Amino acid sequence: MKTARTEGCIFCTLPAEGRDREHGVLLQGRDAFVILNAFPYNSSHLMVVPRRHVARPEALTAPERLELFHLMTASIRAITEVYRPEGFNIGMNLGRAAGAGIDDHLHIHVVPRWVGDTNFMPVLGDVKVLPEDLTVTYDRLAGPLRAAAEQGGSTGP
Numbered sequence: 001m002k003t004a005r006t007e008g009c010i011f012c013t014l015p016a017e018g019r020d021r022e023h024g025v026l027l028q029g030r031d032a033f034v035i036l037n038a039f040p041y042n043s044s045h046l047m048v049v050p051r052r053h054v055a056r057p058e059a060l061t062a063p064e065r066l067e068l069f070h071l072m073t074a075s076i077r078a079i080t081e082v083y084r085p086e087g088f089n090i091g092m093n094l095g096r097a098a099g100a101g102i103d104d105h106l107h108i109h110v111v112p113r114w115v116g117d118t119n120f121m122p123v124l125g126d127v128k129v130l131p132e133d134l135t136v137t138y139d140r141l142a143g144p145l146r147a148a149a150e151q152g153g154s155t156g157p
Contacts, residue, residue, distance in 0.1 A: 009053060009102070009104065009105050010102070011035075011049045011053070011102065011105040011107065012053050012105065014035070015028055015033050015035070015049075015051070021135070021138055021142075023035070024036030024038070024134055024137075024138055026046065026138065026141055026142050026145050027071065027074075027142070027145050027146060027149055029067050029070075029071060029149070030051075030063075030067065031050060031051055031052070031061075031063055031064045031067040031068075032048060032049060032050050032051060032064065032067045032068045032071050033048075033049055033051065033071075034046055034047070034048050034049075034071050034074075034075055034145060035047050035049060036134050036137055036138060036141075037109070038134070040111075040131060040132075040134075040137075041111050042085075042111060042112050042113065042114070042117055042131055043083060043112070043131045043132040043137060044079045044082070044083050044085075044112050044132075044137055044140075044141060045109065045110070045111045045112070046075055046079075046109075046110050046141075047107040047108060047109055047110070048068055048071045048072045048075060048107065048108040048110065049105065049106070049107040049108075050064050050067075050068060050105075050106055052064065053104070053105050054105070054106050055094075055103065055104045055105065055106055056094060056106065057092070057094075057106060059106075060106070068108060070149070070152055071149060072090065072108055072110060073148075073152065074145060074148040074149040074151070074152060075110045075145060075148070076088060076090075076110060077144075077148035077151070078141055078144040078145040078147070078148045079110065079112050079141065080112075081144050081148070082140050082141055082144050083112055083140075085112030085113055085114055086113060086114050086115055087112075087113040087114075088110065088111060088112055088113060089109070089111040089113060090108065090109065090110055090111075091108070091109050091111075092106065092107065092108050092109070093109075094106075
C-alpha cells in the first residue's frame, strides 16, 4: 500500500495547492480534509479524505481514523444545518469492483438524501447533472462545517 503523495492523485495534490475554494476543499485538518464531490449525487455531497495516500481503512493510523470520523460527523451536522436532508448515505467504495472512481486513495462519501430525490439522469440519459453550482455549495457549507468541526474538538494543521 502506498503511503506517500502520489503524483497525479487529486486527493494528494488539490489540498496542497492552497486554492481551497477553487478546488472545493471545505476544511483541512491535520490528518484529513473535506472536499466537495465534483459530480455530486445531491447538493452538498462531499467526501472526507485522509491526507496520507492509502487505499484501505486498515492502513490508517488511530489518529487518522479518529479525524476521519470527526470530520464525517461535523459534515453531517453542517449539511443538516444548511440543507435539512431527511437522511444520509455514508460509505466507502473499496476497489474498482466496488465502484471506486479513485481506488488508490481512500475516501468516505457523505451524501444527503431526501424522500423522492433519486438522481435518475445518469441511468436514463448517460448525463450527469449538477444539482447546485459547486461554488454555491462551497459558500453555503464552509462556515457551518468549520463551526461543526470546532464543536467536537480541534481540527487543523
